[in-house]
Amino acid sequence: MNTDETIRIVIIEDDEVIRNGYAFLIGKEPGLFVVNTYASFELAIKTVQADDPEVILLDIELPGINGIEALPKLKKILPSAYVLILTVYDSEKLIFDALANGASGYLTKNSSASKIVESIREVKEGGGPMSINIARMVVKSFLRNPDSPLSKRETQILELIGRGESRSQIAKELFIDLETVRSHIKNIYMKLDVNSRADALKTARLNKLI
Amino acid sequence: MNTDETIRIVIIEDDEVIRNGYAFLIGKEPGLFVVNTYASFELAIKTVQADDPEVILLDIELPGINGIEALPKLKKILPSAYVLILTVYDSEKLIFDALANGASGYLTKNSSASKIVESIREVKEGGGPMSINIARMVVKSFLRNPDSPLSKRETQILELIGRGESRSQIAKELFIDLETVRSHIKNIYMKLDVNSRADALKTARLNKLI
DNA sequence: ACCAAAATCCCCCTCTAAGGGTGATGCAGC
DNA sequence: GCTGCATCACCCTTAGAGGGGGATTTTGGT
Structure with missing residues (x-):
C-alpha cells in the first residue's frame, strides 16, 4: 500500500x-x-x-x-x-x-x-x-406512481406479498382477519387485472405502485 | 407561471x-x-x-x-x-x-x-x-454481499421467489425441471437456516444476498 | 488429475395456502 | 345518498409448499 x-x-x-x-x-x-x-x-x-x-x-x-x-x-x-x-x-x-x-x-x-x-x-x-x-x-x-389505483391498505398488503408473506402472516402482522386480507387481495387482483401473486407483483413493480 | x-x-x-x-x-x-x-x-x-x-x-x-x-x-x-x-x-x-x-x-x-x-x-x-x-x-x-453463501443459480432462484413466482413458473423460466427448482430451494433454506419463502427473503434482503 | 461444490433430476409423503364465487357491515368523503 | 374503503363470513377446488430420501453429471480450483 x-x-x-x-x-x-x-x-x-x-x-x-x-x-x-x-x-x-x-x-x-x-x-x-x-x-x-x-x-x-x-x-x-x-x-x-x-x-x-x-x-x-x-x-x-x-x-x-x-x-x-x-x-x-x-x-x-x-x-x-x-x-x-x-x-x-x-x-x-x-x-x-x-x-x-x-x-x-x-x-x-x-x-x-x-x-x-x-x-x-x-x-x-x-x-x-x-x-x-x-x-x-x-x-x-x-419514485412511486402518485396515481396508483391501489388504496393505502392495498399497497401495504401488496408490499407484504412482495416479501413473500402468506395471507395468515399478513393478517397477524396487520392485526386484521384472514378473510379481510383475502378481500384486499381480491380487490388488488381486480384493480390490476391479474389473478396471481406473481402477476400482481409484476404489474405493480412495472407501474411503480410498490 | x-x-x-x-x-x-x-x-x-x-x-x-x-x-x-x-x-x-x-x-x-x-x-x-x-x-x-x-x-x-x-x-x-x-x-x-x-x-x-x-x-x-x-x-x-x-x-x-x-x-x-x-x-x-x-x-x-x-x-x-x-x-x-x-x-x-x-x-x-x-x-x-x-x-x-x-x-x-x-x-x-x-x-x-x-x-x-x-x-x-x-x-x-x-x-x-x-x-x-x-x-x-x-x-x-x-451493493450486494460479495461473500454470499448462495451459488449463482440459488441467488437467481431466490430472486424469482422474490417476484412471487411459484416453483413451476421458475422451472419454466429457467428451462429446468420442477424437481431441480425444489432441490435448489431446499439448499437455499439449508444455507440460510430457514424453512419458508418469507423467511428466506427476509434473511436474504437483510444480508443483501439479493 | 482430482475433489468439492454446483447443477441437474427422481419419488415418497402431508397439508397449508391460494384463488374463485358471493355475500354483509360500518364509516368517511363529496 | 352514493362511492370507495376497510372490515369480516362461508362456500368450493386444486395448486403449491415443504419434509424426507435419494442419484447423476458438470464445473472450478489446486
Missing part, C-alpha cells in the same frame, strides 16, 4: 484510442498517477494486484469477461479499490447491476475529462460519484 | 427561528425569491398553489401531517414544483421514502446556506439533485 498522496489508477478498456486518451488526460493531472492500463480483464487479473491501484476505471463492454462479471473478481483481489464504471450505455439494468456488484460510481463516456478527474478524487473521499443522467435515473427508479 | 429568471421559493417548516432564518438567507440571494413561508402543511395547502413556487423547501418533522405524507399531496397540486427535503435526520429509510414520494433532493439541516442555495439552483436545472452523501447511501443500498 502506498502512503503518499498520489492516487494510483488502473484503466481497463479495450479500445486502444480511448484507453490511451484517458491515460494521457488523467496522467497529466497533479496527484493522479496511471499505474497501468489493460485491454481486457483477462490481461488485468494477472498483474493488477501488483499495480496496487486505489481507483480502477472499468469499461463495461469488454471482450471475453465483461465488466459486470469482472467487478466482483476485481473487488475480491483488491477489496479496498474503488471501481468507477465507464460506459457508453446507460440502461437502468446495467447501472443497478454494476452498483450491486460493487461499483463505487458510474460515468458515461461522454463525461468531460475534468468530470472524470473530479469523480476520481470524489470517490477517494468516500463519495459516490454519478453522472447527472445516472443520478436522475436512480432517483426516478425510487 | 412566471417567466422571468427569478426562482420562486416556498418554505414549509414549523420552527419559526429556522423558517425565518432560511427565508432571510435565501431571500438576500440574487435570483432567489421567497414567495411565502408556512408553519405546517395544513396551512400551506390552502394558498401554496397561488404562490406558484418552483422550489419548495419541506421539513420532514412537521406537526400534524408530516413531510413524507405531505409530499405526494404537494406534487399533486403543483406537479412541476421541485421539492427539497430539509431534515435533521439522515436515515436511509427516510431518504428512500422521500425519493419514492417525489422529492427531488435531500438536505440535512446542518447544510450551509451556500449549500442550500446551490442545491436550489441545481435542482432548478433539472440536474444533480443528489448530494454526495445521499449518492453514497444509494450506492451502498444497491
